[in-house]
Every structure is written in structure tokens, then in C-alpha cells.
Amino acid sequence: MTNNYLTGPRPRLFGHRGSAATHPENTLPAFAAALEAGVPYLELDVHATADGEVVVLHDDTLLRTCGVDRAVSHLALRELKQYDAGFTFTPDGGGSFPFRERGITVPTLAEVLEAFPQALFNIEIKQEAPGIEGRTLDILAATGRSESVLLAAEQDLIMARLRPRCGAIPTSFSFQELVAFFTWLGTQDPPDYRPPARVLQIPEVWQGRTLVTEEMLAATRHLGLEVHVWTVNAAADMRRLLTMGVDGLMSDDPALLVRMAAQSGPDENKP
Secondary structure: OOOOOOOOOOOEEEEEOOOOOOOOOOOHHHHHHHHHHOOOEEEEEEEEOOOOOEEEOOOOEOHHHHOOOOEHHHOOHHHHOOOOOOOOOOOOOOOOOOOOOOOOOOOEHHHHHHHOOOOEEEEEEOOOOOOOHHHHHHHHHHOOOHHHEEEEOOOHHHHHHHHHHOOOOOEEOOHHHHHHHHHHHHHOOOOOOOOOOOEEEEEOEEOOEEOOOHHHHHHHHHHOOEEEEEOOOOHHHHHHHHHHOOOEEEEOOHHHHHHHHHHHOOOOOOO
């Protein structure tokens, strides 16, 4: 099996949870809007229901997105589908809720993969226990999408279980792997450092420390790594990071991201 996620031109442009600035995040309408805006990559997160169905949701409860304080892992898929995934979305600070009662539900991973055959997917596995790595890989295989994804996990235990089973599917760095990389960057020790994955997906600044620097980008190029920065929603930040030469940007506003990337022009050094 080959994988197409890291082929094609850079910078790689991602709709973070779809078009989360304009639509309820991690829903079919949000993903459709992101693709319509012109980004080729969709970023999403997965958990599992009580009956083992892998669903697309960032949090482990429905409170923030559906307004109901229920844990995903305590609900069967049939129950989960009864809740309104557009309930809390408001574009104007609570003045209006334009997506309420429009039949928008939390989608399953299979539904998203099948709905958008043209998309490339960045899938972060959020649930640590019980593990859902095997089920996620099975869904990718069953939908024929193993060739168009990257799998991510911040939690080290999830990544330790996942990566040996991935085959040709690329992965990003987990948290402690990022700590090890930045420790090496500051010390160059060990001198024969070997990265555990293909991609660093990081914020520009974390806990007051600027992670994305010219030195860091030079080191990742030397190691053959890509750097994808999240979550970038301001035009000035997009423009600056693209000028620095990052390999990808994730944004809640993919339409703005596409416009800024077009203004920045193609990077001739990045096939």
C-alpha cells in the first residue's frame, strides 16, 4: 500500500475540524464547507461510543457542541444521533444559532470518509481507554481510505499502540516525542537523533515558548520532516508563517487560509 497524504504541493492547507469558524465543528456541513473553500485536507478527532462505533468529535462529552452533558463513551450510537450537533454553534457570540434543529448530528468516521472521497484526512485519536486504534484502522481499510490519511495522537500511549500497526500510513509526533525533539534541538544530543515520525503538528507558541523558528524549520528540513502549525486563524499570522516556509497550516477559517496562501504564491522548493 502506498499513501498519498504527503504527496502533492506544499503548503498543505487544512480545514481544522472542517470550517469551524462558520459551521458546527466536526460535522458533515463543516467538512463540506472546508472543501468548498478549496482546502484539500480535513482535520478531525475521534472517540468511540458505548457500542464501539468510532465517531468524529473533539471532546469526550457532548456539552460544548450539543449542549448536553453526556459522555460519548456512555452512549450507544443510536442515542448519540438523537442530539443536535448544531445546537451551540453561534457566529455572533450568542446572538443567533443558525444551525439548530437542522438535523445535524455527530457523524461516524465511516460517514465522513465516505461522504468526501476527494479529501485527505488528518485523524487524531483522542480516546485512550478502551483503545480504538484497531477499530479506526479497520474503518480506514473498509472504506478504502488508508492511502489518504495521517494518524495523530497527542497521548503517547495511544501512539505507542498505534504506530506498529500503521504500515504505510504516516503518523505525527506524540507529546513526549515532541519534547524529545525540542530537547535535541537545543542540545544536538544525541548526535544521531532519529525522528519517530514524518510530521510535527504543533502550535506556533506553547506555554509562552515559540516553537516555530527559523532554526527549528532548518532542522526539520535537514531531517526530512514536515511542520504543520495549528490553529492559525489570523491573516497576518498565516502570511508570516507561510513566508517562513512551514509545510502546512490548520485553520478554523479555511476560506481565509486559501486566500492567504494564494497571495503568498507557490513555494518552488516544495514539490
